[in-house]
Amino acid sequence: MGDLLLKQVAHRLTACIRASDTVGRLGGDEFGILLGSLHGPSDANLVAQKIVQSFSKPFRLDAHERHVTISVGVSLYPTDGQDEDILMKAADSAMYRAKQAGRNNFHFFTGEIGARPTS
Numbered sequence: 001m002g003d004l005l006l007k008q009v010a011h012r013l014t015a016c017i018r019a020s021d022t023v024g025r026l027g028g029d030e031f032g033i034l035l036g037s038l039h040g041p042s043d044a045n046l047v048a049q050k051i052v053q054s055f056s057k058p059f060r061l062d063a064h065e066r067h068v069t070i071s072v073g074v075s076l077y078p079t080d081g082q083d084e085d086i087l088m089k090a091a092d093s094a095m096y097r098a099k100q101a102g103r104n105n106f107h108f109f110t111g112e113i114g115a116r117p118t119s
Helices: 002-015 041-054 084-100
Strands: 022-027 030-034 059-061 064-066 071-074 105-108
Touching (some): 002 030, 002 041, 041 071, 041 105, 071 084, 084 105
Parallel strands (some): 071 105
Antiparallel strands (some): 022 030
């Protein structure tokens, strides 16, 4: 059932982005999304909203329906970091802030979360 759920999560995430963007499983139940050619933070905001909304619908696993919560952390290049490691740490910090806000939520990395992560 776990593998089936992960496949459905990947499919749902992929449905929320453009063909030119990338979804990848980072490990366990964590996924990363790379959005290219954004006009600004509002584009990332729209995608994050779309993702959270898509998880409001239950997942069908064989004969069962399961509700899954999601927490999304967003970091932006170059504002939040200059390389992938720093951007991943910033997104991870933002994700934990989203979890603290009650799950089924997203949060952008900001200075309020803490100092910019270092590599």
